[in-house]
Amino acid sequence: MGKGEQTRQAILDEAFSMASCIGVGALSIGVLAERTRMSKSGLFAHFGSKEELQLAVLREAQQRFADIVLRPAFRQPRGLGRLRAIVVNWLSWTREANLPGGCVINAAAAEFDDQPGPLRDEVKNGLLALRRVLAETAAKAVETGELRPNTDVDQLAFELEGIYQVAQQSRRLLDDPHADRRALVAFDRLVADHAILREKE
Amino acid sequence: MGKGEQTRQAILDEAFSMASCIGVGALSIGVLAERTRMSKSGLFAHFGSKEELQLAVLREAQQRFADIVLRPAFRQPRGLGRLRAIVVNWLSWTREANLPGGCVINAAAAEFDDQPGPLRDEVKNGLLALRRVLAETAAKAVETGELRPNTDVDQLAFELEGIYQVAQQSRRLLDDPHADRRALVAFDRLVADHAILREKE
């Protein structure tokens, strides 16, 4: 990795953790330069525009999400276990990644849902892709016979996303120490509703 | 209502709808003055500081929420019907209120969850109060015998909030036209899980 690439990654690291606290939209090149002990112009040269920097942060977030949440879960055999692994990793990924201020992606989702442009598109595509992964993982649990054949996997992905969002809000804003537990309770109930009943289990 | 109060309300109306699009944190006194055809200083005098203006917007949001979502629902007799009325009003309240850019409160929740101060406190208290209302409404449905006595009403409020959040995101960011229907499906299933079973219903 060349020197430039190395610096760029260091900037991105700092920007990533900053964005997690104040939001991608509130990122400031001046403050970021100060934190990385660079000049504004030197830092700026790595991205060409503020928007490009913000996009880079969003892409970085998606990549880390895939590395921390999805990839490990996919080492589980397909089925309900894999789906549950995703949820468990998902709930704790802001602690694994360098995200002192919570999930960048969901914050950006609320921030840009009304502002057309590349940033909104990036967030939208990322979340659509995630929904697809969730739905497909659920579909595999149908194949394995763990979920009922008539399960609406898109509805399931929808509800999973809801569980995640409220868990984040409860933990971060409302300081609820039981948020994760509540999220898992919700997940188990949700899955049980679509599970194929086995006697005595 | 005196002249001053009238102007202040007009400013607040505009700020409210602006905040819904760009977020409470991104409100700008200059832009707001332009939109209301006032001078920056004239507008500023009504609030004394930007933070005070932001607080006023958040309080306005909570008041409108109570007027549009809660008050009408409480005209229903206590029980599941009332709970469902809250959810239905809740899902559509951004259309009733002047909220072209979605729910201000939830956007602010994501924005300020990491920034201590009066704004975070205001949002947190508002959302805690909402959770309380939801839980108490559910508790009344236990009293009427519609929900099981051992229902965890706080867990239920938690999950309701999740359903709302993902519905917002699906509708606003992902442009999903079925978001509200999915939310109601989720609600009905959630309630059914805690309902007292009646034969043939």
Place this chain on the structure above:
DNA sequence: GACACTAACGAACGATCGTTCTATAACGTA
């Protein structure tokens, strides 16, 4: 008609914003 009070204005403040330009280091290759 003088007076107090409120509402709004216009100008200016220092700070910070994103961005541009030019210059200077540092580095890789010959």
Place this chain on the structure above:
DNA sequence: TACGTTATAGAACGATCGTTCGTTAGTGTC
């Protein structure tokens, strides 16, 4: 060691930020 390339710095730009100040209208009261 010289040269081209890349990486970073420094200074300045015009714009906008929140805020302050002094002043001017409008309004009701004695």
